[in-house]
Amino acid sequence: MTTENTPAVEDDLPEQLRIRREKRAGMIERGVEPYPVAVERTKSLKDIREKYTGLEVDVTTGDIESLTGRIIFKRDTGKLCFATLREGDGTELQAMLSLDKVGQEALDAWKSDIDLGDIVSVTGEIITSKRGELSILAHSWKLASKSLRPLPNDHKPMSEETRVRMRYVDLIVRPEARVAARMRPQVMRSLRDTFNNFDFIEVETPMLQVMHGGAAARPFKTFSNAYDMDLYMRIAPELFLKRCVVGGIERVFEINRNFRNEGADSSHSPEFAMVESYMSYGDWRSIADVTRTLIQNAAMAVAGSHVVTHADGSQKDLSGSWKEISLYDAISEGVGETVTALTPHADLKKYAEKLGMKIDPKWVTGKLAEEIFEHVASDQLIEPTFVMGYPVDTSPLVRAHREIPGVVEKWDLYVDGFELATGYSELIDPVIQRDRLVEQAQLGAKGDLEAMQVDEDFLRAMEFGMPPMGGMGMGVDRLLMALTGLGIRETILFPLVKPEVE
């Protein structure tokens, strides 16, 4: 039984795995290749489904084709066998194998060698069965790839853990997984189309950075042997995109991965796709319009409407111009006192304590205000809402509000209760920018792990003159969440999971 090609079957394997390995070995013994280099395929199952829609019951077409697919249903009877083939997009077609067409030997081999999950090529005539099912009636068949593991029960959903750990199986068995996987590239294409229509230029900027910056977040640190120095995985592309604007790429965007060394939950992944964009001679309002257009066009691309249907069946209306609320007005309403960006830290702390909030003593005044906002208002942010006007001390890259003291021209866009995007009127004064970054570095020196560093090259770029501009950033995974109602791990094909223990 054992040959060079067929190592000894491990006898400690579970029964079903062992049997399939034995089938593979047996086929090789008989000179049948379980993993051939090529099999016949003249059309896709989808081609067949489209070509023969509306065919009458129990007809023969005379058309001979070779079709391939994974067997997801198999019913062997005495002299007539049925199988359902499925291809990658979920299209299915029935294959029929009858004794009088394929002969005794091929029929017996089909019954004994072929299992659920195997990929096969079937050559035969396109017909409809007596029950009206569009089918291929085999003249011959060939194994394309032997599956050594049984597929999960097709009729019971896999547990969430199994789906994430074995996404390849999830994609085989669960239609929603196939839809989600195909929706992301649709959204990406839509985002790029929208940017192109607005004459934005796409760039790619470093993911491995000597300094991290552009957001308040803890970075992943790594080390370059060649340069003998520490490097950081980027937390945001902002400072490089702004360098592009200095260089005259007046409208610029990037869609790429960011990495943040922080907690992971149903809306946070350590690596996540982000679209970030800067528009010269724009401001926080014009970039908000761009952002809304990006999202509405993406909805149109995947749902054909600005009203999207979530996984739970609920409908979310993303149409229109969207609600705007002021951050400090919302806080004032929530605490029953007038709160502004000038309200002292001690007063904010008093309000927060009254709300029963747990307060981190490291929070600066602006951070405390934002935390109070999230505590009192986040439930009201289900419909798309721009929250306008953030405190200056948490927004070191944003320019001061043109009227309101202590506030910067920054908005956060909330949908379904989570932050989907953020946008600014960008700070372009290099002297103020240096002061803000130095403040950040001082916070960092005092132990704030999310503080930014002083990026001298970035400041030098600004000193050459940066046009007034609006900028925005949006999580692509979160955009998919807003469009589908799925958790972030369902929008990412292969989210990080801890290794299984042996």
Add this chain to the structure above:
RNA sequence: GGGCCUAUAGCUCAGUCGGUAGAGCAACGGACUUUUAAUCCGUGGGUCGACGGUUCGAGCCCGUCUGGGCCCA
């Protein structure tokens, strides 16, 4: 970081009061030329997440650890 839930056959899950480990699908052997989660007859498949404790006896009770989920900060 804190709280709650959870881990049993390939998959999805039951498992009562602590007393020989169960189902459906899947698998194996047999019958069946129109099945659609076929049907019928028969059969096999388990380190009950890991380690420790209590007990005459632990899937079940207790502790620790690990993985997963939900909620909170």
